[in-house]
């Protein structure tokens with residue numbers, strides 16, 4: 273894994289551990305042996321460390337964390353590098369990250385390909401750069417820059433790294449040749465002033481000020497996360513303590529993080545990010561064996577909230593869009609709105625004015641469907657009404673060329689019921705964007721019974737092209753996100769009837785780490801949306817909903833949200849919802865005594881006695897109900913693996929990444945506990961049938977030891 277090559281008086285240690293040259297145990301052993309060998313070899317006068325393939329090491333091997341650590345640890349390897357009597361030059365290319373950058377900081381010199389990037393992304397894994405990165409970097413850059421680089425985890429490009437003193441020289445030609453030439457030029461020069469452990473932090477006197485400022489910033493930006501705080505404590509140690517003591521403190525802070533639930537969740541999330549887009553159908557078709565069609569043009573039908581933002585997703589990556597609305601007034605409004613959104617992106621420096629112009633040049637608005645005959649892909653985003661969608665799909669089927677894919681942005685409707693309206697069910701699928709679609713990263717792609725593998729390959733591929741995290745799910749009511757999230761909404765409202773207030777529920781879930789509690793979310797999207805869906809469903813079923821309605825088809829029902837609608841409290845858009853706002857569309861939510869009165873009088877009129885609802889019950893009723901549904905989603909094969917569900921929650925529903933997602937969280941709570949509590953609530957609330965425990969959950973919980981999350985589906989689903 274580390275090749276030892278001697279060329280004249282230079283020993284080259286070439287790390288060869290594809291794909292990213294992670295510093296796995298064999299690499300660490302190879303580096304240590306290489307340094308020792310080169311120091312013993314009388315013909316060698318300098319040592320170059322370089323990566324083979326596309327990159328210098330991009331970090332420690334993340335898969336080794338959580339397993340018993342194997343020596344030599346990276347710190348020991350690094351200390352041998354620094355102690356070398358012969359100059360060691362790290363020659364960087366690609367992405368020299370984490371432990372890779374630490375290897376470079378142990379070296380006496382660092383040169384780098386001018387296109388390379390460096391950084392300490394450990395914080396994103398819930399860790400800190402634990403091989404002395406937090407105490408070596410400040411010695412080069414000063415405290416403020418080191419704090420920013422380490423707590424953000426951002427990559428720094430080579431010219432910037434040169435400016436900060438992290439690098440000694442940039443190389444534009446052959447890196448290895450240049451590294452050897454550089455090595456020759458430093459032979460015989462004193463090394464102590466190149467050993468970072470011998471150098472002081474130049475602005476150590478200002479550490480308390482930098483620490484306080486940075487701490488306030490990370491507490492605001494990374495609420496609830498412990499890694500950024502430990503990073504800062506360790507950097508403070510670099511300035512306040514002698515080097516050896518600072519290293520000891522760093523190791524202790526690193527250990528605390530390594531064994532934390534947050535780091536386990538973030539490491540899981542790292543691999544889940546990479547695994548979720550790798551789709552596989554029950555037929556065996558998969559990303560490995562199916563080619564996507566090339567999409568060169570798109571039509572978006574319906575230019576409302578979603579359609580307009582979906583159009584932006586395509587045009588900003590250079591894919592032309594035909595946007596179709598019912599009439600010219602609505603169309604012109606939408607085009608104006610799109611222009612304004614893009615203008616906002618220019619202001620925020622997300623795109624340039626030129627990019628905005630180019631995007632708008634490839635957007636064309638129309639009021640007739642006939643215009644879409646030539647596009648490769650249609651995304652329909654009209655009202656959530658099955659009959660309307662079926663009519664539109666029937667027409668599209670006639671108008672569009674036979675190879676075109678017809679997709680719906682429906683948030684709940686069965687894709688199969690839409691596909692039957694066409695003669696091309698293999699080319700019909702769901703592309704479920706999340707609001708605001710131009711910002712939210714998630715794309716929940718939905719396949720139906722007849723959706724072909726190449727259609728799936730194409731929607732997954734186009735999702736990636738437009739910068740989304742695409743996850744494939746099978747069609748069902750609400751798919752994964754809305755199906756599971758419905759339980760959160762229901763339980764939240766039921767708890768209002770039983771004793772909680774909106775701000776109580778939201779606070780508990782936000783303290784847990786959710787981006788927003790369910791009531792703040794409803795106020796943002798508008799409670800009129802849910803009201804319309806409830807009324808429509810009741811109409812379909814011939815049911816009359818009143819304030820006294822407490823059960824619908826035997827299921828518990830709360831009319832509290834309907835009362836809100838009748839009061840015109842639609843949320844932010846009317847300046848009043850579950851909260852009060854200073855004016856319509858204002859963002860800051862204030863608890864509203866009027867809402868307390870509405871809830872109290874609702875309870876009185878229905879004879880419901882209110883009680884105190886403890887925070888743990890709020891967590892359990894909202895999250896355990898969703899988790900139970902998640903297991904049903906897995907047992908039905910709606911989602912192929914737990915990672916897919918967790919990625920959907922992280923990118924679509926604001927679940928804290930440092931808790932991994934609801935399924936990973938369940939694995940940390942323990943499936944026995946989850947199962948027991950689900951059974952308890954099913955007993956307590958028999959009229960909320962979603963509490964009926966999932967078979968998969970029951971079976972997994974029945975094992976004498978916890979079944980690891982990566983075995984949930986393989987171990988039990990096939991036997992159900």
Ligand SMILES: CC(C)(COP(=O)(O)OP(=O)(O)OC[C@H]1O[C@@H](n2cnc3c(N)ncnc32)[C@H](O)[C@@H]1OP(=O)(O)O)[C@@H](O)C(=O)NCCC(=O)NCCSC(=O)C[C@@H](O)CCCCCCCCCCCCC(=O)O
Nearest residue numbers: 292294330331332333334335369370371393401402403546
């Ligand atoms: C590098 C990237 C930017 C490349 O991106 P790209 O898009 O090109 O590729 P992919 O992301 O798809 O990756 C390809 C492939 O490689 C896998 N992979 C990537 N990086 C790693 C990795 N670091 N380890 C393992 N595997 C990796 C990836 O999963 C893909 O494979 P897959 O099969 O999933 O498709 C990008 O990949 C990237 O950003 N990578 C992560 C970079 C990173 O986070 N680096 C930091 C790692 S953490 C670290 O380095 C810690 C160090 O500070 C060292 C700390 C050691 C401390 C020792 C101290 C004492 C020990 C104390 C012991 C305590 C116990 C006791 O007390 O007993």
Ligand SMILES: NC(=O)c1ccc[n+]([C@@H]2O[C@H](COP(=O)([O-])OP(=O)(O)OC[C@H]3O[C@@H](n4cnc5c(N)ncnc54)[C@H](O)[C@@H]3O)[C@@H](O)[C@H]2O)c1
Nearest residue numbers: 574575576577578579596597598653654655656682683707
């Ligand atoms: N709003 C959300 O948060 C959200 C999120 C995900 C998915 N969705 C789904 O996206 C779809 C659209 O939702 P929305 O919030 O954008 O609704 P919206 O009411 O804002 O927009 C729908 C648009 O479709 C247009 N339209 C209706 N019939 C049409 C026709 N025959 N031809 C052309 N245009 C027509 C309407 O004029 C309207 O502008 C729905 O299926 C919804 O379930 C919504």
